[in-house]
Amino acid sequence: MPATLDRGVRQALLGAAREAIASRFGVHNEPPRAPLSAPECSGVFVTVRVEGELRGCIGFLRLQAGLVDTLVDAARRAVSEDPRFQPVQEQELDRLCIEITLLGPIERISDPHDFTIGTHGVVLECRHHRGLLLPQVAVEHGWDQTQFLSALCQKTKLPDRAWEWPDAMLSRFEGMKFSEEDEDVESRNNETGAKE
Numbered sequence: 001m002p003a004t005l006d007r008g009v010r011q012a013l014l015g016a017a018r019e020a021i022a023s024r025f026g027v028h029n030e031p032p033r034a035p036l037s038a039p040e041c042s043g044v045f046v047t048v049r050v051e052g053e054l055r056g057c058i059g060f061l062r063l064q065a066g067l068v069d070t071l072v073d074a075a076r077r078a079v080s081e082d083p084r085f086q087p088v089q090e091q092e093l094d095r096l097c098i099e100i101t102l103l104g105p106i107e108r109i110s111d112p113h114d115f116t117i118g119t120h121g122v123v124l125e126c127r128h129h130r131g132l133l134l135p136q137v138a139v140e141h142g143w144d145q146t147q148f149l150s151a152l153c154q155k156t157k158l159p160d161r162a163w164e165w166p167d168a169m170l171s172r173f174e175g176m177k178f179s180e181e182d183e184d185v186e187s188r189n190n191e192t193g194a195k196e
Contacts, residue, residue, distance in 0.1 A: 005038055005102070010178045012036055016068055017046055017075040017098050018180075024076055025090040036068050042173070043103035045134060046074040050092050056082035061106060061123065061132070071100065099179035101134050106171045112163050113145050120172040122148070124156050124163060131156030135175045 045059025058077040079088035123132040138148045150160040
């Protein structure tokens with residue numbers, strides 16, 4: 001992944017995600033499908049928080065179509081299909097903050113510790129289970145590599161040390177995270193009516 005992405009592209013992607021979420025409640029029109037791109041982006045995740053509390057995180061390791069179409073799909077699912085949470089309600093929209101993580105290429109690793117905290121996310125595939133944790137999760141929780149891998153196993157619904165099993169496959173990826181809060185998006189706390 002490139003170290004940076006043009007601010008206009010970041011804001012346009014955040015805007016498309018917000019429009020997609022609001023459209024679930026009939027607040028906005030269907031989000032535009034602008035031909036936005038991010039070099040080397042292989043997948044995308046959308047995280048939604050309400051007043052700092054996680055309310056959903058859904059994404060795709062691989063782009064299903066173009067970047068915007070995949071982002072829109074992830075945004076809609078993040079507020080309604082994350083099994084860990086009740087769906088986001090319309091009255092939460094003006095308190096909701098959207099975070100996007102663009103994923104770089106996925107690389108298989110043979111050494112379970114061949115990743116860097118804060119730089120890499122990790123995917124675990126084992127015995128018909130698959131799960132991942134984004135790079136920022138370890139930093140948010142103050143985890144070291146072993147704690148991160150154990151948490152990944154838990155998320156994948158496997159025992160804490162399943163990452164050590166001979167048939168466990170691990171991959172790493174870099175991620176670029178940006179959010180409405182980071183970008184100081186003015187519309188985040190404004191009325192959710194249609195924009196001009």
